[in-house]
Amino acid sequence: MSSSGQYSYSYIFKYIIIGDMGVGKSCLLHQFTEQKFMPDCPHTIGVEFGTRIIEVHGEKIKLQIWDTAGQERFRAVTRSYYRGAAGALMVYDITRRSTYNHLSSWLTDTKNLTNPNTVIFLIGNKMDLEGSRDVRYDEAKKFAEENDLIFVEASAMTGENVEQAFLETAKKIYQNIKDGKLNANMTESGVQHKERGGPASLGDSSSSDKPNCSC
Amino acid sequence: MADDILNEVVSPEDLTRFERLYHEELHNGSVSRMTQFNYSFCLVRSEFCADIRKGILLLEELFKTETEDIDRKRDYLYYLAIGNARIKEYTKSLKYCRAFLAIESENSQVQHLESIVKKRMETEGLKGMALAGGAVLALGGLIGLGLAMAKKGNKESGSK
Ligand SMILES: Nc1nc2c(ncn2[C@@H]2O[C@H](COP(=O)(O)OP(=O)(O)OP(=O)(O)O)[C@@H](O)[C@H]2O)c(=O)[nH]1
Ligand SMILES: [Mg+2]
Numbered sequence: 001m002s003s004s005g006q007y008s009y010s011y012i013f014k015y016i017i018i019g020d021m022g023v024g025k026s027c028l029l030h031q032f033t034e035q036k037f038m039p040d041c042p043h044t045i046g047v048e049f050g051t052r053i054i055e056v057h058g059e060k061i062k063l064q065i066w067d068t069a070g071q072e073r074f075r076a077v078t079r080s081y082y083r084g085a086a087g088a089l090m091v092y093d094i095t096r097r098s099t100y101n102h103l104s105s106w107l108t109d110t111k112n113l114t115n116p117n118t119v120i121f122l123i124g125n126k127m128d129l130e131g132s133r134d135v136r137y138d139e140a141k142k143f144a145e146e147n148d149l150i151f152v153e154a155s156a157m158t159g160e161n162v163e164q165a166f167l168e169t170a171k172k173i174y175q176n177i178k179d180g181k182l183n184a185n186m187t188e189s190g191v192q193h194k195e196r197g198g199p200a201s202l203g204d205s206s207s208s209d210k211p212n213c214s215c
Numbered sequence: 216m217a218d219d220i221l222n223e224v225v226s227p228e229d230l231t232r233f234e235r236l237y238h239e240e241l242h243n244g245s246v247s248r249m250t251q252f253n254y255s256f257c258l259v260r261s262e263f264c265a266d267i268r269k270g271i272l273l274l275e276e277l278f279k280t281e282t283e284d285i286d287r288k289r290d291y292l293y294y295l296a297i298g299n300a301r302i303k304e305y306t307k308s309l310k311y312c313r314a315f316l317a318i319e320s321e322n323s324q325v326q327h328l329e330s331i332v333k334k335r336m337e338t339e340g341l342k343g344m345a346l347a348g349g350a351v352l353a354l355g356g357l358i359g360l361g362l363a364m365a366k367k368g369n370k371e372s373g374s375k
Contacts, residue, residue, distance in 0.1 A: 030323075038323065043286075045293045046256065048324050049220045064219065073249065073287075077256045080229045 009053050009060035013173055014190040015166075016081055018106050019091035020099040021070030024125040027156035028091065029067045032166050037157050044069040047081055054167060056174045063170065082113035086182070086190030087121065087169040092140075094124045094153060095132040100140065107147060115188050117181050119172040123165050124153040218331045221300055225260040233257045251277055252290065259298035271298045289315060296328055305336045 017025045026041050026048060033050045048067045053060055066085075068078040082088070088110050092099040103122070110120055122144045124135065137153060144151035150168060154161035176182040177191060184193035237254040240246040251273055258270025278291040296311035312329040316322065 040321065042319065042322050042324070045290050045324060047220075048327070049223075051219070073290075076233075076249075076253050080226060080257075083226065 009062040010194055011059065011061045011174075011177075011184065012192040012194065013061055013063050013086045013170055014084055015063055015065045015087040015089060015169065016085045017065065017067045017089045017091060018078075018082075018110065019070055020093070020096075020102050020106075021072075023070065023091045023093040023096075023099050024156045025067050025070065025089075025091050028089070028123065028125060028154070028162055028165075029065055031156045031159050031162045033065075035159065037159070043071055046074055047078060052166075054170060056167070056170050059174070061170055061174070063166065079109065079113060082110060084188050084190045085114050085118055086173045087119045088114060089121050089123055089165060089169065090149070091123045091125050092135070093126050094135050094140075095126050095129045097134040100124075100135045103143065107149075115190075117176055118190065119169050119176070120147075120149050121165055121169045122149040122151040124151070125156055127153040127160065128155040128157050218335070220328065221297065221331065221335075223260065224262045225257045230257045230261060230266070248277060248281070248287070252287075255298075256294060259294055259301065264302050267298050267302050271295060271302075274298065285318075289319065293325060293328070296325070296332070300328070300332045300335070303339075305332050305339075308332050309336075 017029060019025055021043060026044050027038055029048070029050045030036060030038050030041070033052045044067060046069055050065045050067060051063060052065075053062050055061070066081045068074070068081055090103065090106050090110065092103055094100075107120070110118070122140070124137070124140050140153075141151055143149075150172065152161045152165055152168075154165055156162060173182065173191065177184055182189045182191055184191045233250075233254045234257070236250050237246060240250050255270040255273040255277070258266045258273065261267055261270070274291050274295050278288060278295065281288050281291065292311050292315045296308045296315070299305070299308035299311065309329065309332055312325055312332065315325045316329070319325070
């Protein structure tokens with residue numbers, strides 16, 4: 001394996017993607033990691049994981065992204081993934097008002113379960129379906145401003161603004177580190193600073209590299 | 216490198232919280248499927264093999280007794296595959312992946328897990344066993360799976 005290129009990054013940022021079922025969380029992740037759209041994406045079971053290395057101000061950053069299941073029956077267990085997230089992408093579907101109405105409950109969970117510096121990014125997905133729009137842009141924009149969220153409408157199908165959402169979040173986190181608001185290497189911060197070298201995992205000390213048990 | 220899904224570990228607080236709920240309900244005479252699933256979900260993500268094994272038993276029990284809800288059956292299959300992969304029971308893990316894919320062949324989440332498990336087997340030199348496991352399953356299909364699970368026991372489930 002040619003590990004050097006793939007593994008040389010100086011930070012790991014942990015993200016979570018949350019929101020009602022069917023809003024397009026998995027498609028957004030897939031579009032971001034594979035640059036492809038999955039038309040018939042099945043409901044996520046529990047959580048799915050994705051990763052990609054990006055660059056912010058000349059530094060390589062590995063994004064570790066936990067895509068949670070939106071179906072109600074997973075709500076209790078997916079909450080455990082919020083802890084130690086540096087970024088939270090909160091998604092609704094612009095063609096389904098109910099998914100927008102539920103945002104305040106997603107936001108409450110996020111605020112309660114993450115740290116105060118977690119960057120929360122609001123995504124109004126499926127902007128390609130303008131004809132069936134059910135939530136106005138300026139309305140969501142206002143909600144975002146009131147709650148101090150960064151906001152963009154995007155489409156996992158066309159890819160529009162998808163990169164932007166993931167990258168802007170990383171830039172904001174990076175800025176927080178530079179401003180001293182975030183302490184890299186505290187697990188709760190969702191950020192890990194690395195010396196150049198081997199792969200590592202974020203979120204718990206025991207997870208890196210080794211298989212988790214030896215039986 | 217993409218196999219963090221098999222490496223991430225449940226936090227002790229979460230494990231304790233869902234464990235307490237489970238035991239409360241057990242004490243009161245009946246455990247809801249939701250509580251049992253949530254507890255198993257934490258157990259199979261534990262760093263301790265004993266926990267993972269216990270989670271697997273609880274999931275097997277859920278799978279066996281779930282008659283109606285196909286969605287839940289797929290949840291159980293998926294986490295059975297995860298749990299078994301974590302204790303290096305790769306052949307069993309693949310069996311559950313394939314059982315799942317026999318019902319829903321296009322599921323990318325399970326395809327992803329299957330490829331991670333296969334890769335691990337290869338690096339750990341167990342390739343032959345992967346093939347053998349596949350052959351058995353091809354014959355038995357889901358029925359075989361049910362039987363295999365019926366044979367293994369409730370007995371061991373120390374939580375009772
Ligand atoms: N037109 C359009 N369809 C989309 C878009 N994003 C997702 N979809 C479709 O919406 C459906 C649900 O997408 P998913 O990504 O599975 O939704 P999810 O939020 O991950 O759902 P859960 O895993 O159940 O929480 C799929 O059939 C997608 O094809 C988009 O930007 N535009
Ligand atoms: Mg999904």
